[in-house]
Structure formats: structure tokens, C-alpha cells
Amino acid sequence: MTALAPAGIRSHHGSLIIPAGAVHTTPLGYDRDSVPVGAPLPLAASAELVHRLSGCGEIVVAFEGKLGDTLLALSGVRAVLDWMRLRSVRVAVRAVGPYAGLIARTGLITQPQASAPSGWRAVIGDRTGVEAHGSETAVSLVLDPAAPPCWSSDGRTHPDLPARHYLALERRLGIRLPGTAPFAPTLATGPNNLVEELRSVGWLGGLTIAAITATSWPERKDYTAQRFIALAEHIAEAQQAQARLLLIGGNAEDGFRVSAEAPRRHVQVLHLDGVPAEQLADLFPHCDLVVGNDTGLTHLAAMTRSPERHVIGLYARHSHSKWRTGLPHHHAVATDLADRMHQGDLCPVRDAIPSDVDVHMDAFPPAELARVCLDLLNGVRP
Structure with a gap:
């Protein structure tokens, strides 16, 4: 089912089957x-x-x-x-x-x-x-x-x-092909130097969360490092564990850059900026949870992970159902606007649909988003 969070945001499980009458569709014809x-x-x-x-x-x-x-x-x-x-x-x-x-x-x-x-x-x-x-x-x-x-x-x-x-x-x-849902191919992964280096210094042990701040549209889709840190704090406190948060940023001015923040009460934070996508493909399977905006690295995380490890995409303005992989462990948390874009199969950019309010990523309070994450980590399906 689709769950309504107290803040008015909705979480949508990746394995949810949407009946044909619930959204605007085109009949396949057979x-x-x-x-x-x-x-x-x-x-x-x-x-x-x-x-x-x-x-x-x-x-x-x-x-x-x-x-x-x-x-x-x-x-x-x-x-x-x-x-x-x-x-x-x-x-x-x-x-x-x-x-x-x-x-x-x-x-x-x-x-x-x-x-x-x-x-x-x-x-x-x-x-x-x-x-x-x-x-x-x-x-x-x-x-x-x-x-x-x-x-x-x-x-x-x-x-x-x-x-x-x-x-x-x-x-x-013109012929019935063998593919069935989910139709997205998955990507093979393996060891690489970045994964081995992070493991050797303890960054992949215990509760590990990857958060994606990289985006081609930062003014609209950047959840910000501070909100992700607050999210990790809520999760770690509820789990009574020390969390390791990997903040995945975009291209750094001086190339690949790794920097650690001073340890916090419940969270250790490591910034990874400018990491090539192929290396991230090998890193994501080692994280207990990946949370990101509606962007390519979030899709990549879903396509390189096992069904037991969850990926959550945040959708403020675009359809949460269209811009996902369709894999059962790839979930969405969406605003009412993104839900309307889903229902009508619309795009606010392509169809030039202005929002009644200027919806940004601050629509997802870290405390409420943490509840969705905790349910998934604890095996509770909404």
C-alpha cells in the first residue's frame, strides 16, 4: 500500500502494483x-x-x-x-x-x-x-x-x-518478448580500491548509509548535506547504533576528493566528491540504505543492489512512478505535487505546469523521512 506520512508526504513501496484505473494510462492493446x-x-x-x-x-x-x-x-x-x-x-x-x-x-x-x-x-x-x-x-x-x-x-x-x-x-x-516486470537490467558489481580502502579504515562496518547530494539541478533537487546528517542522526538514535554516513557529491573542482567531518554523537560523516559512477556502482552494495534525490546516481544505486538493501528516491516535483527503476527495493517518498504528476502522467517541465507553491526538497522533514527509512530497515512494509 501507499503510506501517508504525518508531514503530508507519501511513501511508495517499490513492489506496489498500481491498478490500471488509478492513474492515466494508455492501453497496451493486448x-x-x-x-x-x-x-x-x-x-x-x-x-x-x-x-x-x-x-x-x-x-x-x-x-x-x-x-x-x-x-x-x-x-x-x-x-x-x-x-x-x-x-x-x-x-x-x-x-x-x-x-x-x-x-x-x-x-x-x-x-x-x-x-x-x-x-x-x-x-x-x-x-x-x-x-x-x-x-x-x-x-x-x-x-x-x-x-x-x-x-x-x-x-x-x-x-x-x-x-x-x-x-x-x-x-x-510485433511479438511477445520474454521480459517481465521489473524490466530494468541490473549491473554486476565487484571489489575495487575505493571499497577496500574504506573497509580497511572501518567506514563500511556497522550501520552504513549513503546519501546522494549530487544532482544536475541543485536549486531544485539538493536535499543538502545538513538534512542528510539530521536524517542519519534520527535513524542512528532510533537504532541505538553509531551510523556511518557517506555523502556522495558531484564533481569536485580538483577531481576525486574524500574528507571526513569531526565525529558527532551518533553519526560519522565522510564526504565523497567526484567519485566516478563505476566506482560508486561497486560501493553501493556495501551500504545498508541509500537515500537520494531523483537523479542518476540514485537509479544506479537501485540497479547495483540486492533486494534486501533498500534505495529511497525523493520526489518533490516529478512523477515518483515514472522516474524509478521499477525494482522492488527502489522506493519513493513524494510530495502531493509529485503524486499528482504520477496520477496524470504529467511532467511539470515538459507540460509547463506551474506549482501552486514553490516545492523544494525541504518538503521532506528529516524526522519524518527517518520514519520511512526505519520501517524499511526493520522490515516493516508500509
């Missing part, structure tokens, strides 16, 4: 559960798209834009590759651009071939990536976060972007 995997859909496929993809020997995955948009769009790449496997189309897959290393962790990328691939080349990515790498290709697929609607099928909605991208391509390709 009862997905009743169509066998590999069977034709009762909708016409895009004949030209099917023809060109069938002749492809290489797919280039090219994303150059925002990290969050990229991660939430990888289900679209997965949909195309699922279709090719069902059609027995052999294809080489490689990633280019700033996120190539992260994309390789999804298992979507095949090993390089000794000889050049035969057949046409396709490019899948965001608009900037396709424009940069889409010359001399048979087909380019732009995975635009504004394009796919909130689908509904079998009496339920599919509001998260990974589901939207996957199902949009399933409809265009």
Missing part, C-alpha cells in the same frame, strides 16, 4: 499474460523496423546524455536483443560513449568478434548519441524518456521508464 513468448501480437509490427533489424550484424549502444535517462533506457536495448534472440538473428553488440563501462556490466554487451560483423549496423541510444554515431547505419532507435506513455495491461499499470521503453519496443516489433 492481454500480455495470455500471449505466449515469441507469439505474434494482435497489433501490426513496424515492417520497416523489423526488416532492417533482421539484417543487422552489429548494434552500437550510444548514450551521451544524462546518466539517469541512460540507465532507465537500457531496458529498450534489452528489448531489441530479446527480439533478436527469438528471431535467431546473430548480432555483435558494443557500447560507446561515457557510459560504456557501466553498460557492459548489464550483460547486454557481447565479446568483440575476431572478424568484422556481417550485415547492417544499428544504433540505439539517446538523441545525442545517435547523432554522434548514427552515420552509415541501417536504422537508429532514439530512446527518448518523453516518448513512451504509461502503459496498462491485464488490469495493472507499467509506469516506470524501463517498463515503458521495453513495452513500447515490444509493440513495434
Whole structure:
């Protein structure tokens, strides 16, 4: 269920199934559960798209834009590759651009071939990536976060972007693909020097909380270090434990920077600024809880963690259901405005919807947010 916090903010559990009648949706056009995997859909496929993809020997995955948009769009790449496997189309897959290393962790990328691939080349990515790498290709697929609607099928909605991208391509390709919710791929993780160094000096022992302050829109989405510290204090006091808080910041002026604050009563604070996303992907699984704004690193945390370790995104203005991975351990705490954006499948920026009040991250009082965190840490589902 969805819980209403005393401050008027709502928490939304990641495994919540939203019925089709509760929000504005677009019917998928078929009862997905009743169509066998590999069977034709009762909708016409895009004949030209099917023809060109069938002749492809290489797919280039090219994303150059925002990290969050990229991660939430990888289900679209997965949909195309699922279709090719069902059609027995052999294809080489490689990633280019700033996120190539992260994309390789999804298992979507095949090993390089000794000889050049035969057949046409396709490019899948965001608009900037396709424009940069889409010359001399048979087909380019732009995975635009504004394009796919909130689908509904079998009496339920599919509001998260990974589901939207996957199902949009399933409809265009014309056959029932094997993917089921959650549609977002997860990323493999492993040891790295940063994790080992933090562990060696005791920063990953006991109650460890990661808080993400990095954002491309700080005036709207920065919860601030001080609020996160207050949040950690509330959690640690309730747990009667000493908490270690890792504050994940954006790019530092002088590159990668680590600095510790003087210990507080219940919390030790470590600032990690400018850490590459690939290193953070290996760090997040070692944290008991990750809390962040609606940004790419929060999505990354969800896609690199186990279901037993929770991630909470804070949504002040944008839909809390669309801008999530759809993974059951990726939860949301949202304002009434974000809940209305969810219900109407709206975007305050795209649809130019001004708010009655200027909603910022101070809508989430640390004490009330701590209650949501404590319920998750203690295994209490709202």
C-alpha cells in the first residue's frame, strides 16, 4: 500500500502494483499474460523496423546524455536483443560513449568478434548519441524518456521508464518478448580500491548509509548535506547504533576528493566528491540504505543492489512512478505535487505546469523521512 506520512508526504513501496484505473494510462492493446513468448501480437509490427533489424550484424549502444535517462533506457536495448534472440538473428553488440563501462556490466554487451560483423549496423541510444554515431547505419532507435506513455495491461499499470521503453519496443516489433516486470537490467558489481580502502579504515562496518547530494539541478533537487546528517542522526538514535554516513557529491573542482567531518554523537560523516559512477556502482552494495534525490546516481544505486538493501528516491516535483527503476527495493517518498504528476502522467517541465507553491526538497522533514527509512530497515512494509 501507499503510506501517508504525518508531514503530508507519501511513501511508495517499490513492489506496489498500481491498478490500471488509478492513474492515466494508455492501453497496451493486448492481454500480455495470455500471449505466449515469441507469439505474434494482435497489433501490426513496424515492417520497416523489423526488416532492417533482421539484417543487422552489429548494434552500437550510444548514450551521451544524462546518466539517469541512460540507465532507465537500457531496458529498450534489452528489448531489441530479446527480439533478436527469438528471431535467431546473430548480432555483435558494443557500447560507446561515457557510459560504456557501466553498460557492459548489464550483460547486454557481447565479446568483440575476431572478424568484422556481417550485415547492417544499428544504433540505439539517446538523441545525442545517435547523432554522434548514427552515420552509415541501417536504422537508429532514439530512446527518448518523453516518448513512451504509461502503459496498462491485464488490469495493472507499467509506469516506470524501463517498463515503458521495453513495452513500447515490444509493440513495434510485433511479438511477445520474454521480459517481465521489473524490466530494468541490473549491473554486476565487484571489489575495487575505493571499497577496500574504506573497509580497511572501518567506514563500511556497522550501520552504513549513503546519501546522494549530487544532482544536475541543485536549486531544485539538493536535499543538502545538513538534512542528510539530521536524517542519519534520527535513524542512528532510533537504532541505538553509531551510523556511518557517506555523502556522495558531484564533481569536485580538483577531481576525486574524500574528507571526513569531526565525529558527532551518533553519526560519522565522510564526504565523497567526484567519485566516478563505476566506482560508486561497486560501493553501493556495501551500504545498508541509500537515500537520494531523483537523479542518476540514485537509479544506479537501485540497479547495483540486492533486494534486501533498500534505495529511497525523493520526489518533490516529478512523477515518483515514472522516474524509478521499477525494482522492488527502489522506493519513493513524494510530495502531493509529485503524486499528482504520477496520477496524470504529467511532467511539470515538459507540460509547463506551474506549482501552486514553490516545492523544494525541504518538503521532506528529516524526522519524518527517518520514519520511512526505519520501517524499511526493520522490515516493516508500509
